[in-house]
Amino acid sequence: xxxxxxxxxxxxxxxxxxxxxxxxxxxxxxxxxxxxxxxxxxxxxxxxxxxxxxxxxxxxxxxxxxxxxxxxxxxxxxxxxxxxxxxxxxxxxxxxxxxxxxxxxxxxxxxxxxxxxxxxxxxxxxxxxxxxxxxxxxxxxxxxxxxxxxxxxxxxxxxxxxxxxxxxxxxxxxxxxxxxxxxxxxxxxxxxxxxxxxxxxxxxxxxxxxxxxxxxxxxxxxxxxxxxxxxxxxxxxxxxxxxxxxxxxxxxxxxxxxxxxxxxxxxxxxxxxxxxxxxxxxxxxxxxxx
Numbered sequence: 352x353x354x355x356x357x358x359x360x361x362x363x364x365x366x367x368x369x370x371x372x373x374x375x376x377x378x379x380x381x382x383x384x385x386x387x388x389x390x391x392x393x394x395x396x397x398x399x400x401x402x403x404x405x406x407x408x409x410x411x412x413x414x415x416x417x418x419x420x421x422x423x424x425x426x427x428x429x430x431x432x433x434x435x436x437x438x439x440x441x442x443x444x445x446x447x448x449x450x451x452x453x454x455x456x457x458x459x460x461x462x463x464x465x466x467x468x469x470x471x472x473x474x475x476x477x478x479x480x481x482x483x484x485x486x487x488x489x490x491x492x493x494x495x496x497x498x499x500x501x502x503x504x505x506x507x508x509x510x511x512x513x514x515x516x517x518x519x520x521x522x523x524x525x526x527x528x529x530x531x532x533x534x535x536x537x538x539x540x541x542x543x544x545x546x547x548x549x550x551x552x553x554x555x556x557x558x559x560x561x562x563x564x565x566x567x568x569x570x571x572x573x574x575x576x577x578x579x580x581x582x583x584x585x586x587x588x589x590x591x592x593x594x595x596x597x598x599x600x601x602x603x604x605x606x607x608x609x610x611x612x613x614x615x616x617x618x619x620x621x622x623x624x625x626x627x628x629x630x631x632x633x634x635x636x637x638x639x640x641x
Contacts, residue, residue, distance in 0.1 A: 358441075358447065359441075359447040359448070360446060360447065360449070361448070362383050362387065362448070362450060365446070365448050371391070372391070372396050372444075373397060374396065374397045374399075374446075375397070375398050375445065375446050375447075376398075376401065376444040376447045377399070377400045377448045377450055378447065378450060379400075379401070379451040380400050380406075380408070380409075380430065381450065381451070381452065382408070382409065382528070382530050383450040384400060384402075384450035385407060385408065385423075385530055386531050386532055388400050388428050388532075389428075389531075389532035392423070392428050393533070398428045399428075399431065400429070401431045401435075401436045402430065403433065403434065404433065405432050405433045406432070407420050407423075407432070408530065408536070410542070411530070411536060411542070412538060412542040412578060412592040413542070413543075413544060414543075414576070415538070415576070415592050415594050418574070418575070418576065418594050419530070419534070419536060419594060422534060453498065454471075454472050454473075454495075455473040455493045456493070458472070465487060466484050467482045467484045467489075468482065472495070473496075474489040474493045474494050474495075476488070476490075476494045476496070478509075478520040478521055478522070478523075479509060479513050479519070479520050480513060480521070486514075488510040488514060490507040490509070490510045491503040494506070497523055497526050499526070499528065501526070501527075502521075502526050505521055505526075506521055509521045522609075522610055524540055524541070524609065525539060525540065525607075525609040525610035526606070527539040527602040527606040529602065534574070534575055534594050534595050534596060534598070535595065535596065535597070536592075536593070536594050536598055537592070537594075537598035537601060538590075538592045538593075538602065539592075539602050539605050539606040540580070540588070540591060540606075541580055543555050543578070543580055543590075546580055546582075546589055546590065551582050551589065552582070552584060553581060553582055553589065554580075554581050554583055555579070556579050556635050556638050556639040556640070557577075557578050558577045558579075558631060558634055558638055559573070559575070559576055560573070560574070560576060560593075560595040561573045563627075563628045563629075564625075564626050564630075565628050565630075566595060566596065566631065568626075569628075570596060575593070575594045576593070576594060577591070577592075577593045577631045577635050578590075578591070578592040578635075579591050579632070579635040579636065581639060581641050583641055585614070586614040586615050586616060586641060587609075587612055587613065588605075588613055588615060589609065590609070593605075593631070595628070596628060601628060601631070604632060605632060608632075615639060615641055618636050621633070
């Protein structure tokens with residue numbers, strides 16, 4: 352750690368704390384930082400989050416991030432956005448959590464001896480798990496693509512299948528991501544911004560979660576949205592982003608729709624069990640102007 356940062360801890364050490372800190376500073380407003388901010392706020396700690404960007408949640412949809420931000424602020428979490436930190440910022444804090452991400456651990460493996468290409472410490476792989484070296488595959492956080500446990504599971508399967516001669520590949524655009532906070536955030540596929548940046552002609556619908564009868568019954572104060580993005584040319588579903596209860600469960604279905612290249616018309620024929628919060632996807636499909 353740089354001078355002045357010696358007493359900082361990571362997401363590993365913070366799980367070993369025996370007592371709740373009265374004041375917790377979190378450096379990083381991404382997924383890990385937000386999850387710990389939500390937890391320690393719920394148990395009574397005063398939480399301050401420093402984030403260098405002007406929004407929280409990293410790459411998640413901007414409107415979803417804004418709703419989550421407002422929820423956190425209402426609960427008493429303080430944010431310092433667009434802010435770099437220095438040791439002097441830590442003086443009133445009992446604990447400082449460094450949550451600015453992790454780097455692939457690829458040093459001292461001898462990769463250069465077998466011509467395995469790396470970029471910024473990450474092993475370069477393709478959709479089949481292949482590296483730049485013949486018969487060498489890599490799966491998990493070492494490739495730096497999608498540093499999630501469920502991504503690593505699938506990457507491992509893809510690598511093993513290809514090693515044994517069964518052609519298989521991973522679609523990184525259909526991997527769901529979840530922020531396990533209260534409320535939950537579930538995202539898969541393109542965001543509105545990323546789709547526009549790639550030149551797609553898209554249609555977007557933003558539907559309040561209260562369109563789901565079960566959600567309305569279980570959430571007295573309501574709130575939350577489901578955002579669905581579809582490509583006008585192919586009529587395929589390109590992205591789904593949800594903030595609200597059960598988001599982590601619903602997003603699986605959305606990921607399947609993207610993985611299977613399902614069109615809006617085909618998805619409309621699917622039968623969603625009633626009453627479920629997941630019906631919000633069906634409602635969004637019928638509201639979508641495409």
